[in-house]
Amino acid sequence: MLLIETRVAEQSVEKGLRTPLLEALQGRGLAPLIRTARMRFFEQAAGDAAHAQELERAVARWTDAEGIDPYVRGDVFCSDDFAHFIVFGDESEGGGLRAGIVYDAETAEPARRLEEFCRSVAEAYEETARGCGGAENGAAVPRVEWRRREGRSQEVFKRFGSQGVAGEASAPGARGAMTAERIRAVEILEDADARGFLHRLSEAHADGRVSEMLAAEGRSPEREALVSRLAGSGLVRREVQISCRKGGRSLFRLPSPDALAIVTASNAVCSECGGAIADERAEELVTPTPLASSMMKGGEWLVSSLRTILNGLGVPEGETATRDASGEGEAQVLANVGGEPFLFVVRDGDFTAADARRALEGEADAHATRLVVVSTGKIQDDARARLREHARRRSRAGGASEVIFVEGLDEAAGELDAALERIAQEALTRELYELDASAGFGVGYALAARFRLSRGGGGGLQDLAASAAGALSGSLREF
Numbered sequence: 240m241l242l243i244e245t246r247v248a249e250q251s252v253e254k255g256l257r258t259p260l261l262e263a264l265q266g267r268g269l270a271p272l273i274r275t276a277r278m279r280f281f282e283q284a285a286g287d288a289a290h291a292q293e294l295e296r297a298v299a300r301w302t303d304a305e306g307i308d309p310y311v312r313g314d315v316f317c318s319d320d321f322a323h324f325i326v327f328g329d330e331s332e333g334g335g336l337r338a339g340i341v342y343d344a345e346t347a348e349p350a351r352r353l354e355e356f357c358r359s360v361a362e363a364y365e366e367t368a369r370g371c372g373g374a375e376n377g378a379a380v381p382r383v384e385w386r387r388r389e390g391r392s393q394e395v396f397k398r399f400g401s402q403g404v405a406g407e408a409s410a411p412g413a414r415g416a417m418t419a420e421r422i423r424a425v426e427i428l429e430d431a432d433a434r435g436f437l438h439r440l441s442e443a444h445a446d447g448r449v450s451e452m453l454a455a456e457g458r459s460p461e462r463e464a465l466v467s468r469l470a471g472s473g474l475v476r477r478e479v480q481i482s483c484r485k486g487g488r489s490l491f492r493l494p495s496p497d498a499l500a501i502v503t504a505s506n507a508v509c510s511e512c513g514g515a516i517a518d519e520r521a522e523e524l525v526t527p528t529p530l531a532s533s534m535m536k537g538g539e540w541l542v543s544s545l546r547t548i549l550n551g552l553g554v555p556e557g558e559t560a561t562r563d564a565s566g567e568g569e570a571q572v573l574a575n576v577g578g579e580p581f582l583f584v585v586r587d588g589d590f591t592a593a594d595a596r597r598a599l600e601g602e603a604d605a606h607a608t609r610l611v612v613v614s615t616g617k618i619q620d621d622a623r624a625r626l627r628e629h630a631r632r633r634s635r636a637g638g639a640s641e642v643i644f645v646e647g648l649d650e651a652a653g654e655l656d657a658a659l660e661r662i663a664q665e666a667l668t669r670e671l672y673e674l675d676a677s678a679g680f681g682v683g684y685a686l687a688a689r690f691r692l693s694r695g696g697g698g699g700l701q702d703l704a705a706s707a708a709g710a711l712s713g714s715l716r717e718f
Contacts, residue, residue, distance in 0.1 A: 240552045241663040245339035246385040254303045257311035263363035271314035321346045323356045344553030357385045399573045423472040428540040474531040478524045538568040538587040571601045582607035589616035595625045611643045
């Protein structure tokens with residue numbers, strides 16, 4: 240998925256300084272693609288490089304004097320695995336300067352690269368302003384002060400992350416950090432058979448009938464292998480329960496058969512009948528651990544799995560916030576994708592009309608324009624219908640709305656990648672549309688297509704072209 244990071248500055252760059260600034264950046268190894276393409280045209284038209292520059296200046300003066308769009312609105316600068324851009328603000332609207340980076344999850348150190356680019360732009364501006372007489376009578380050239388452009392969802396994120404079920408305040412640290420143990424647990428819980436066994440085991444443990452449940456399910460090699468995996472990840476623990484043979488009353492539990500050997504060797508006796516412990520009934524049990532309860536309650540394992548997928552697609556961990564939506568395997572994750580609040584509702588089990596109601600409440604609270612339902616079970620028809628109708632109503636009212644259904648985890652990563660890629664394309668188009676007139680084509684679309692080609696996804700360009708017209712408000716995506 241493509242990501243965009245932007246910095247803004249209040250400094251306005253006069254029309255006459257823009258081409259010299261691009262030349263200064265080119266001298267620093269940053270080739271402006273739009274200007275380079277124009278210069279090739281001028282060179283062919285004028286016959287040589289010297290006359291081409293004169294032709295460029297003449298066209299620039301005429302364009303700026305006519306009062307239509309400025310000759311230079313900005314430019315883009317491509318590298319192997321990322322691209323920079325610079326956009327000059329409209330002086331009639333207060334001017335300003337915008338610089339950024341377009342990258343994907345495989346780009347190394349995007350924050351450092353953006354910082355270096357912004358520093359180069361600031362230094363090139365100061366150099367250009369001095370050289371072009373921008374600091375007359377010894378006046379200092381204004382310093383370009385960059386700041387991060389905060390997305391419209393920042394305050395929503397803060398409020399969202401501090402709320403629990405039904406908007407109530409949640410305790411700090413309700414979601415455990417992704418330790419190595421939790422990562423292993425999530426990997427195992429992505430297996431439906433493992434989740435089903437753990438659900439049944441938890442219910443049996445609560446009712447005090449673990450031994451009956453294990454006896455009923457048998458001890459096949461497959462079941463023993465599953466229990467070993469769960470025990471190895473810390474989701475269950477093996478115990479030995481000692482019961483009185485005469486009275487049937489449970490005496491105590493031991494953590495392992497080895498512990499039983501120690502107890503029997505000590506010649507301990509039963510407190511009920513006085514018989515030797517070695518002669519009493521010993522049963523091997525499996526019980527869920529606190530980690531299992533933590534991961535299963537509120538769908539935390541599913542949230543962790545989703546966040547891992549989003550992180551792999553390039554959504555930074557710091558751009559997501561999580562809260563419980565109910566006490567039974569359901570949670571909500573708010574993600575900042577392309578500067579938009581993007582609400583994921585995850586459900587471990589079937590997604591019902593009641594879940595759809597809570598999803599709409601969460602969407603309204605988060606002011607989200609995109610709603611994604613991720614369910615390990617079936618998304619029921621009445622829940623789909625309710626969310627569809629809501630999206631249509633918002634669309635008819637002029638609001639942006641989209642609902643995406645993802646049923647099952649097997650293909651979730653690929654499905655979310657396709658959806659987020661399309662949305663990132665829309666965000667990139669909005670970010671760079673001001674450069675389209677200068678380039679003669681959609682710059683945002685061209686950059687997205689360029690990244691797709693560089694990743695070897697040329698076959699997917701047809702899908703990207705289909706999305707170039709933009710998603711319709713209230714559109715529905717189902718997987």
